[in-house]
Amino acid sequence: MQQELQLPSNPPRPPAAEPTTPGTVRPGTVRPGGRTARTRAAVRDAVLSGLVEHGYPGLTVEYVAEHSGVHKTTLYRRWSSVEGLVADALDMAGEDSWTPPDTGSLEGDLRALAQEVVDTFGDPAAGAAPTAFIAAAFQSEQAADALRGFYAGRFARCAPLVERAVARGELPAGTDAGSLARAVSAPLFFRLFITREPLDGTAAGQAAGAALAAARAGVFASPA
Amino acid sequence: MQQELQLPSNPPRPPAAEPTTPGTVRPGTVRPGGRTARTRAAVRDAVLSGLVEHGYPGLTVEYVAEHSGVHKTTLYRRWSSVEGLVADALDMAGEDSWTPPDTGSLEGDLRALAQEVVDTFGDPAAGAAPTAFIAAAFQSEQAADALRGFYAGRFARCAPLVERAVARGELPAGTDAGSLARAVSAPLFFRLFITREPLDGTAAGQAAGAALAAARAGVFASPA
Numbered sequence: 001m002q003q004e005l006q007l008p009s010n011p012p013r014p015p016a017a018e019p020t021t022p023g024t025v026r027p028g029t030v031r032p033g034g035r036t037a038r039t040r041a042a043v044r045d046a047v048l049s050g051l052v053e054h055g056y057p058g059l060t061v062e063y064v065a066e067h068s069g070v071h072k073t074t075l076y077r078r079w080s081s082v083e084g085l086v087a088d089a090l091d092m093a094g095e096d097s098w099t100p101p102d103t104g105s106l107e108g109d110l111r112a113l114a115q116e117v118v119d120t121f122g123d124p125a126a127g128a129a130p131t132a133f134i135a136a137a138f139q140s141e142q143a144a145d146a147l148r149g150f151y152a153g154r155f156a157r158c159a160p161l162v163e164r165a166v167a168r169g170e171l172p173a174g175t176d177a178g179s180l181a182r183a184v185s186a187p188l189f190f191r192l193f194i195t196r197e198p199l200d201g202t203a204a205g206q207a208a209g210a211a212l213a214a215a216r217a218g219v220f221a222s223p224a
Numbered sequence: 225m226q227q228e229l230q231l232p233s234n235p236p237r238p239p240a241a242e243p244t245t246p247g248t249v250r251p252g253t254v255r256p257g258g259r260t261a262r263t264r265a266a267v268r269d270a271v272l273s274g275l276v277e278h279g280y281p282g283l284t285v286e287y288v289a290e291h292s293g294v295h296k297t298t299l300y301r302r303w304s305s306v307e308g309l310v311a312d313a314l315d316m317a318g319e320d321s322w323t324p325p326d327t328g329s330l331e332g333d334l335r336a337l338a339q340e341v342v343d344t345f346g347d348p349a350a351g352a353a354p355t356a357f358i359a360a361a362f363q364s365e366q367a368a369d370a371l372r373g374f375y376a377g378r379f380a381r382c383a384p385l386v387e388r389a390v391a392r393g394e395l396p397a398g399t400d401a402g403s404l405a406r407a408v409s410a411p412l413f414f415r416l417f418i419t420r421e422p423l424d425g426t427a428a429g430q431a432a433g434a435a436l437a438a439a440r441a442g443v444f445a446s447p448a
Contacts, residue, residue, distance in 0.1 A: 139279060
Protein backbone atom coordinates (compact mmCIF):
# COMPACT_ATOMS: atom_id res chain seq x y z
CA MET A 1 0.00 0.00 0.00
CA GLN A 2 1.35 3.34 -0.95
CA GLN A 3 0.57 6.26 1.31
CA GLU A 4 2.16 9.46 0.14
CA LEU A 5 3.47 12.02 2.55
CA GLN A 6 3.14 14.78 0.04
CA LEU A 7 0.09 14.47 -2.17
CA PRO A 8 -2.36 11.74 -3.21
CA SER A 9 -1.74 9.91 -6.42
CA ASN A 10 -3.05 11.22 -9.68
CA PRO A 11 -5.77 11.04 -10.65
CA PRO A 12 -7.35 10.58 -7.23
CA ARG A 13 -10.23 8.15 -7.41
CA PRO A 14 -13.66 9.69 -6.95
CA PRO A 15 -15.62 8.14 -4.04
CA ALA A 16 -17.02 4.77 -5.12
CA ALA A 17 -20.55 5.66 -4.04
CA GLU A 18 -20.55 8.68 -6.33
CA PRO A 19 -19.01 7.80 -9.67
CA THR A 20 -17.80 10.85 -11.56
CA THR A 21 -17.20 10.63 -15.25
CA PRO A 22 -16.15 13.69 -17.22
CA GLY A 23 -19.16 15.05 -19.01
CA THR A 24 -21.78 13.46 -16.78
CA VAL A 25 -22.04 16.16 -14.15
CA ARG A 26 -24.15 19.16 -14.99
CA PRO A 27 -25.83 21.39 -12.46
CA GLY A 28 -29.43 20.38 -12.08
CA THR A 29 -29.12 16.89 -13.56
CA VAL A 30 -28.27 15.02 -10.36
CA ARG A 31 -29.91 14.85 -6.95
CA PRO A 32 -29.11 17.91 -4.83
CA GLY A 33 -27.57 15.95 -1.92
CA GLY A 34 -24.66 14.60 -3.98
CA ARG A 35 -24.28 17.37 -6.48
CA THR A 36 -21.84 19.60 -4.70
CA ALA A 37 -19.35 16.88 -3.80
CA ARG A 38 -19.66 15.26 -7.20
CA THR A 39 -19.19 18.51 -9.07
CA ARG A 40 -16.21 19.41 -6.92
CA ALA A 41 -14.55 16.04 -7.56
CA ALA A 42 -15.13 16.28 -11.31
CA VAL A 43 -13.68 19.78 -11.35
CA ARG A 44 -10.70 18.65 -9.25
CA ASP A 45 -10.00 15.79 -11.68
CA ALA A 46 -10.09 18.19 -14.62
CA VAL A 47 -7.77 20.63 -12.83
CA LEU A 48 -5.27 17.85 -12.15
CA SER A 49 -5.29 16.55 -15.70
CA GLY A 50 -4.95 20.10 -17.02
CA LEU A 51 -2.02 20.86 -14.71
CA VAL A 52 -0.27 17.64 -15.67
CA GLU A 53 -0.97 18.13 -19.38
CA HIS A 54 -0.29 21.85 -19.78
CA GLY A 55 1.23 23.10 -16.52
CA TYR A 56 -0.14 26.05 -14.61
CA PRO A 57 0.66 28.64 -17.31
CA GLY A 58 -1.44 26.68 -19.82
CA LEU A 59 -4.39 25.85 -17.56
CA THR A 60 -7.62 27.66 -18.43
CA VAL A 61 -11.16 27.75 -17.05
CA GLU A 62 -12.27 26.66 -20.53
CA TYR A 63 -10.17 23.49 -20.26
CA VAL A 64 -11.64 22.68 -16.85
CA ALA A 65 -15.18 23.29 -18.13
CA GLU A 66 -14.65 21.02 -21.10
CA HIS A 67 -13.05 18.18 -19.11
CA SER A 68 -15.35 18.32 -16.07
CA GLY A 69 -18.63 18.87 -17.86
CA VAL A 70 -19.30 21.75 -15.47
CA HIS A 71 -20.40 24.98 -17.12
CA LYS A 72 -17.90 27.84 -17.23
CA THR A 73 -20.38 30.16 -15.52
CA THR A 74 -20.58 27.77 -12.57
CA LEU A 75 -16.80 27.51 -12.39
CA TYR A 76 -16.38 31.29 -12.29
CA ARG A 77 -19.16 31.68 -9.73
CA ARG A 78 -17.81 29.06 -7.30
CA TRP A 79 -14.03 29.20 -7.87
CA SER A 80 -13.55 32.71 -9.32
CA SER A 81 -10.44 31.88 -11.35
CA VAL A 82 -7.83 29.32 -12.33
CA GLU A 83 -6.03 30.17 -9.09
CA GLY A 84 -9.13 29.34 -7.07
CA LEU A 85 -9.57 26.06 -8.95
CA VAL A 86 -5.98 24.98 -8.25
CA ALA A 87 -6.20 25.98 -4.58
CA ASP A 88 -9.41 24.00 -4.09
CA ALA A 89 -7.92 20.93 -5.78
CA LEU A 90 -5.08 21.12 -3.26
CA ASP A 91 -7.52 21.55 -0.39
CA MET A 92 -9.27 18.37 -1.53
CA ALA A 93 -5.92 16.55 -1.65
CA GLY A 94 -5.55 17.37 2.04
CA GLU A 95 -8.95 15.86 2.87
CA ASP A 96 -7.77 12.27 2.49
CA SER A 97 -7.27 9.72 5.26
CA TRP A 98 -3.44 9.54 5.21
CA THR A 99 -1.79 8.51 8.44
CA PRO A 100 1.95 8.10 9.07
CA PRO A 101 3.59 4.65 9.02
CA ASP A 102 3.45 2.55 12.22
CA THR A 103 6.13 -0.14 11.87
CA GLY A 104 6.91 -0.62 15.56
CA SER A 105 10.17 1.35 15.59
CA LEU A 106 11.09 4.97 14.98
CA GLU A 107 13.77 4.03 12.47
CA GLY A 108 11.30 1.84 10.58
CA ASP A 109 8.69 4.62 10.56
CA LEU A 110 11.15 7.22 9.23
CA ARG A 111 12.44 4.85 6.55
CA ALA A 112 8.87 4.13 5.50
CA LEU A 113 8.09 7.87 5.34
CA ALA A 114 11.13 8.44 3.11
CA GLN A 115 10.26 5.46 0.94
CA GLU A 116 6.77 6.88 0.35
CA VAL A 117 8.35 9.94 -1.25
CA VAL A 118 10.65 7.81 -3.41
CA ASP A 119 7.76 5.55 -4.47
CA THR A 120 5.45 8.44 -5.32
CA PHE A 121 7.91 10.34 -7.46
CA GLY A 122 9.40 7.19 -8.94
CA ASP A 123 5.97 6.51 -10.45
CA PRO A 124 5.25 9.04 -13.21
CA ALA A 125 1.46 8.70 -12.81
CA ALA A 126 1.58 9.20 -9.04
CA GLY A 127 4.18 11.96 -9.16
CA ALA A 128 2.63 14.09 -11.87
CA ALA A 129 -0.01 15.88 -9.80
CA PRO A 130 2.17 16.77 -6.80
CA THR A 131 4.88 17.97 -9.17
CA ALA A 132 2.35 20.15 -11.01
CA PHE A 133 1.10 21.65 -7.72
CA ILE A 134 4.65 22.45 -6.60
CA ALA A 135 5.33 24.10 -9.98
CA ALA A 136 2.05 26.07 -9.85
CA ALA A 137 3.06 27.57 -6.49
CA PHE A 138 5.91 29.40 -8.26
CA GLN A 139 3.33 31.29 -10.30
CA SER A 140 0.32 31.62 -8.03
CA GLU A 141 0.31 32.99 -4.50
CA GLN A 142 -3.02 31.30 -3.89
CA ALA A 143 -1.56 27.92 -4.92
CA ALA A 144 1.43 28.58 -2.63
CA ASP A 145 -0.94 29.29 0.27
CA ALA A 146 -2.86 26.09 -0.42
CA LEU A 147 0.38 24.08 -0.64
CA ARG A 148 1.49 25.52 2.71
CA GLY A 149 -1.84 24.45 4.22
CA PHE A 150 -1.59 20.99 2.70
CA TYR A 151 1.84 20.34 4.22
CA ALA A 152 0.89 21.83 7.58
CA GLY A 153 -1.92 19.28 7.72
CA ARG A 154 0.40 16.44 6.74
CA PHE A 155 2.99 17.32 9.37
CA ALA A 156 0.35 17.71 12.08
CA ARG A 157 -0.75 14.13 11.38
CA CYS A 158 2.79 12.91 12.21
CA ALA A 159 2.35 13.69 15.92
CA PRO A 160 1.33 10.11 16.86
CA LEU A 161 4.50 8.75 15.22
CA VAL A 162 6.60 10.87 17.58
CA GLU A 163 4.38 10.12 20.60
CA ARG A 164 4.88 6.39 20.05
CA ALA A 165 8.67 6.85 19.74
CA VAL A 166 8.82 8.93 22.92
CA ALA A 167 6.74 6.29 24.74
CA ARG A 168 9.19 3.59 23.54
CA GLY A 169 12.09 5.69 24.85
CA GLU A 170 13.49 6.26 21.35
CA LEU A 171 13.22 10.06 21.37
CA PRO A 172 13.55 12.89 23.88
CA ALA A 173 10.20 14.12 25.21
CA GLY A 174 9.17 17.36 23.52
CA THR A 175 10.47 16.36 20.09
CA ASP A 176 8.57 18.35 17.47
CA ALA A 177 6.85 15.99 15.04
CA GLY A 178 6.65 18.59 12.28
CA SER A 179 10.37 19.33 12.41
CA LEU A 180 11.19 15.62 12.28
CA ALA A 181 8.81 14.91 9.39
CA ARG A 182 10.16 17.91 7.45
CA ALA A 183 13.72 16.66 8.05
CA VAL A 184 12.92 13.28 6.48
CA SER A 185 11.24 14.77 3.42
CA ALA A 186 13.47 17.77 2.75
CA PRO A 187 16.57 16.03 1.33
CA LEU A 188 14.40 14.05 -1.09
CA PHE A 189 12.41 17.02 -2.39
CA PHE A 190 15.69 18.96 -2.60
CA ARG A 191 17.12 16.35 -4.96
CA LEU A 192 13.89 16.13 -6.96
CA PHE A 193 13.09 19.80 -7.46
CA ILE A 194 16.19 21.86 -6.67
CA THR A 195 19.36 19.96 -7.55
CA ARG A 196 17.46 17.71 -9.99
CA GLU A 197 19.30 14.57 -8.90
CA PRO A 198 17.88 11.05 -9.04
CA LEU A 199 16.15 9.52 -6.02
CA ASP A 200 16.76 5.97 -4.92
CA GLY A 201 16.75 3.76 -1.86
CA THR A 202 20.17 5.06 -0.80
CA ALA A 203 18.94 8.64 -0.76
CA ALA A 204 15.86 7.56 1.20
CA GLY A 205 17.96 5.66 3.73
CA GLN A 206 20.31 8.58 4.21
CA ALA A 207 17.40 11.04 4.64
CA ALA A 208 15.84 8.81 7.31
CA GLY A 209 19.19 8.17 8.99
CA ALA A 210 20.12 11.84 9.14
CA ALA A 211 16.72 12.82 10.56
CA LEU A 212 16.96 10.04 13.13
CA ALA A 213 20.45 11.09 14.28
CA ALA A 214 19.38 14.72 14.57
CA ALA A 215 16.21 13.81 16.48
CA ARG A 216 18.15 11.58 18.90
CA ALA A 217 20.59 14.43 19.48
CA GLY A 218 17.66 16.61 20.50
CA VAL A 219 17.84 19.02 17.55
CA PHE A 220 14.07 18.90 17.08
CA ALA A 221 13.19 19.17 20.77
CA SER A 222 11.00 22.20 21.50
CA PRO A 223 12.38 24.63 24.05
CA ALA A 224 10.85 23.70 27.43
CA MET B 225 29.99 40.02 2.28
CA GLN B 226 27.33 37.71 1.00
CA GLN B 227 28.43 34.55 -0.72
CA GLU B 228 25.51 32.44 -1.86
CA LEU B 229 25.59 28.69 -1.80
CA GLN B 230 22.96 28.46 -4.47
CA LEU B 231 23.31 31.13 -7.14
CA PRO B 232 24.98 34.49 -7.51
CA SER B 233 22.94 37.56 -6.81
CA ASN B 234 20.88 39.18 -9.45
CA PRO B 235 21.79 40.96 -11.55
CA PRO B 236 25.36 39.69 -11.51
CA ARG B 237 27.76 42.52 -12.08
CA PRO B 238 29.59 42.44 -15.41
CA PRO B 239 33.39 42.40 -15.04
CA ALA B 240 34.61 45.90 -14.21
CA ALA B 241 37.15 45.91 -17.04
CA GLU B 242 34.44 45.23 -19.57
CA PRO B 243 31.39 47.32 -18.81
CA THR B 244 28.27 45.96 -20.42
CA THR B 245 25.26 48.15 -20.82
CA PRO B 246 22.16 46.88 -22.54
CA GLY B 247 22.16 48.13 -26.10
CA THR B 248 25.89 48.81 -26.36
CA VAL B 249 27.00 45.37 -27.49
CA ARG B 250 26.59 44.62 -31.14
CA PRO B 251 28.65 42.10 -33.05
CA GLY B 252 31.41 43.89 -34.93
CA THR B 253 31.35 47.08 -32.90
CA VAL B 254 33.86 46.02 -30.23
CA ARG B 255 37.34 44.59 -30.40
CA PRO B 256 37.32 40.86 -31.14
CA GLY B 257 39.21 39.85 -27.95
CA GLY B 258 36.50 41.06 -25.56
CA ARG B 259 33.49 40.59 -27.73
CA THR B 260 32.56 37.06 -26.91
CA ALA B 261 32.71 37.45 -23.13
CA ARG B 262 30.99 40.81 -23.29
CA THR B 263 28.20 39.58 -25.54
CA ARG B 264 27.70 36.53 -23.36
CA ALA B 265 27.44 38.67 -20.20
CA ALA B 266 24.97 41.06 -21.84
CA VAL B 267 22.85 38.14 -23.00
CA ARG B 268 23.01 36.54 -19.57
CA ASP B 269 21.85 39.79 -17.93
CA ALA B 270 18.92 40.00 -20.34
CA VAL B 271 17.99 36.36 -19.70
CA LEU B 272 17.99 36.96 -15.94
CA SER B 273 15.89 40.09 -16.13
CA GLY B 274 13.48 38.35 -18.51
CA LEU B 275 13.16 35.33 -16.21
CA VAL B 276 12.57 37.54 -13.20
CA GLU B 277 10.10 39.77 -15.04
CA HIS B 278 8.09 37.21 -17.01
CA GLY B 279 9.13 33.75 -15.79
CA TYR B 280 10.28 30.99 -18.09
CA PRO B 281 6.94 30.61 -19.90
CA GLY B 282 7.05 34.29 -20.88
CA LEU B 283 10.74 34.51 -21.86
CA THR B 284 11.36 34.95 -25.59
CA VAL B 285 14.41 35.30 -27.81
CA GLU B 286 12.92 38.64 -28.92
CA TYR B 287 13.02 39.91 -25.32
CA VAL B 288 16.64 38.85 -24.92
CA ALA B 289 17.58 40.50 -28.22
CA GLU B 290 15.91 43.74 -27.24
CA HIS B 291 17.41 43.88 -23.75
CA SER B 292 20.93 42.70 -24.63
CA GLY B 293 21.38 44.63 -27.86
CA VAL B 294 22.49 41.38 -29.48
CA HIS B 295 20.81 40.58 -32.77
CA LYS B 296 18.24 37.78 -32.80
CA THR B 297 20.12 35.98 -35.57
CA THR B 298 23.23 35.85 -33.38
CA LEU B 299 21.22 34.56 -30.44
CA TYR B 300 19.71 31.74 -32.49
CA ARG B 301 23.09 30.86 -34.03
CA ARG B 302 24.96 30.65 -30.70
CA TRP B 303 22.27 29.56 -28.23
CA SER B 304 19.69 27.88 -30.51
CA SER B 305 16.68 28.61 -28.30
CA VAL B 306 15.34 30.06 -25.07
CA GLU B 307 16.32 26.78 -23.39
CA GLY B 308 19.91 27.21 -24.55
CA LEU B 309 19.96 30.80 -23.32
CA VAL B 310 18.73 29.82 -19.85
CA ALA B 311 21.17 26.91 -19.60
CA ASP B 312 24.11 29.13 -20.52
CA ALA B 313 23.10 31.77 -18.00
CA LEU B 314 23.17 29.02 -15.35
CA ASP B 315 26.55 27.81 -16.59
CA MET B 316 27.88 31.35 -16.16
CA ALA B 317 26.46 31.47 -12.63
CA GLY B 318 28.64 28.47 -11.84
CA GLU B 319 31.76 30.22 -13.12
CA ASP B 320 32.06 32.52 -10.10
CA SER B 321 34.68 32.33 -7.36
CA TRP B 322 32.45 31.12 -4.52
CA THR B 323 34.19 29.22 -1.76
CA PRO B 324 32.60 27.77 1.39
CA PRO B 325 32.83 29.60 4.73
CA ASP B 326 35.97 29.09 6.85
CA THR B 327 35.09 30.20 10.37
CA GLY B 328 37.48 27.94 12.29
CA SER B 329 34.89 25.39 13.43
CA LEU B 330 32.61 22.94 11.63
CA GLU B 331 29.55 24.22 13.46
CA GLY B 332 30.42 27.80 12.50
CA ASP B 333 30.94 26.83 8.87
CA LEU B 334 27.61 25.00 8.65
CA ARG B 335 25.76 27.85 10.33
CA ALA B 336 27.35 30.29 7.89
CA LEU B 337 26.36 28.10 4.92
CA ALA B 338 22.75 28.01 6.14
CA GLN B 339 22.75 31.73 6.78
CA GLU B 340 23.88 32.39 3.19
CA VAL B 341 20.71 30.72 1.95
CA VAL B 342 18.53 32.72 4.36
CA ASP B 343 20.27 35.98 3.40
CA THR B 344 19.99 35.35 -0.34
CA PHE B 345 16.32 34.49 -0.36
CA GLY B 346 15.50 37.08 2.28
CA ASP B 347 16.66 39.71 -0.20
CA PRO B 348 14.18 39.95 -3.09
CA ALA B 349 16.83 41.28 -5.50
CA ALA B 350 19.31 38.52 -4.66
CA GLY B 351 16.72 35.77 -4.55
CA ALA B 352 14.88 36.55 -7.78
CA ALA B 353 17.33 34.95 -10.24
CA PRO B 354 17.90 31.68 -8.38
CA THR B 355 14.14 31.37 -7.84
CA ALA B 356 13.54 31.93 -11.56
CA PHE B 357 16.11 29.26 -12.48
CA ILE B 358 14.55 26.74 -10.10
CA ALA B 359 11.12 27.48 -11.59
CA ALA B 360 12.45 27.21 -15.15
CA ALA B 361 13.75 23.70 -14.43
CA PHE B 362 10.13 22.53 -14.02
CA GLN B 363 9.52 23.43 -17.64
CA SER B 364 12.81 22.85 -19.41
CA GLU B 365 14.88 19.68 -19.28
CA GLN B 366 17.91 21.66 -20.45
CA ALA B 367 17.50 24.11 -17.56
CA ALA B 368 17.15 21.15 -15.17
CA ASP B 369 20.41 19.68 -16.52
CA ALA B 370 22.17 23.03 -16.08
CA LEU B 371 20.82 23.38 -12.54
CA ARG B 372 22.07 19.87 -11.70
CA GLY B 373 25.52 20.86 -13.00
CA PHE B 374 25.50 24.13 -11.07
CA TYR B 375 24.81 22.41 -7.76
CA ALA B 376 27.27 19.60 -8.43
CA GLY B 377 29.94 22.27 -8.82
CA ARG B 378 28.86 24.03 -5.64
CA PHE B 379 28.93 20.84 -3.57
CA ALA B 380 32.32 19.81 -4.96
CA ARG B 381 33.73 23.11 -3.70
CA CYS B 382 32.69 22.18 -0.15
CA ALA B 383 35.35 19.46 0.08
CA PRO B 384 37.92 21.70 1.87
CA LEU B 385 35.33 22.54 4.55
CA VAL B 386 35.06 18.85 5.40
CA GLU B 387 38.83 18.24 5.11
CA ARG B 388 39.44 20.98 7.67
CA ALA B 389 36.81 19.52 10.03
CA VAL B 390 38.30 16.02 9.73
CA ALA B 391 41.78 17.45 10.41
CA ARG B 392 40.42 19.19 13.53
CA GLY B 393 38.91 15.89 14.70
CA GLU B 394 35.36 17.21 14.35
CA LEU B 395 34.18 14.65 11.78
CA PRO B 396 34.80 10.99 10.95
CA ALA B 397 37.30 10.50 8.11
CA GLY B 398 35.53 9.69 4.86
CA THR B 399 32.63 12.09 5.46
CA ASP B 400 31.16 13.03 2.10
CA ALA B 401 31.24 16.81 1.64
CA GLY B 402 28.44 16.82 -0.92
CA SER B 403 26.07 14.91 1.36
CA LEU B 404 26.82 17.25 4.24
CA ALA B 405 26.38 20.41 2.16
CA ARG B 406 23.11 19.08 0.72
CA ALA B 407 21.89 18.31 4.24
CA VAL B 408 22.43 21.91 5.35
CA SER B 409 20.66 23.41 2.33
CA ALA B 410 17.79 20.95 1.86
CA PRO B 411 15.56 21.95 4.81
CA LEU B 412 15.78 25.61 3.80
CA PHE B 413 14.96 25.08 0.12
CA PHE B 414 12.19 22.69 1.21
CA ARG B 415 10.57 25.48 3.23
CA LEU B 416 11.10 28.03 0.46
CA PHE B 417 9.90 26.09 -2.56
CA ILE B 418 7.90 23.07 -1.40
CA THR B 419 6.07 23.81 1.85
CA ARG B 420 6.22 27.57 1.21
CA GLU B 421 7.04 28.42 4.83
CA PRO B 422 9.03 31.45 5.97
CA LEU B 423 12.80 31.23 6.52
CA ASP B 424 14.49 32.75 9.51
CA GLY B 425 17.50 32.37 11.75
CA THR B 426 15.78 29.59 13.72
CA ALA B 427 15.27 27.53 10.58
CA ALA B 428 18.90 28.14 9.59
CA GLY B 429 20.18 27.12 13.00
CA GLN B 430 18.09 23.96 13.01
CA ALA B 431 19.24 23.02 9.49
CA ALA B 432 22.89 23.43 10.50
CA GLY B 433 22.36 21.63 13.81
CA ALA B 434 20.62 18.66 12.21
CA ALA B 435 23.30 18.30 9.53
CA LEU B 436 26.02 18.51 12.19
CA ALA B 437 24.40 15.83 14.38
CA ALA B 438 23.96 13.52 11.39
CA ALA B 439 27.54 14.07 10.21
CA ARG B 440 28.94 13.39 13.70
CA ALA B 441 26.89 10.20 13.85
CA GLY B 442 28.61 9.08 10.63
CA VAL B 443 25.49 9.21 8.43
CA PHE B 444 27.43 10.94 5.63
CA ALA B 445 30.53 8.74 5.85
CA SER B 446 31.25 6.99 2.56
CA PRO B 447 31.42 3.21 2.73
CA ALA B 448 35.11 2.28 3.21
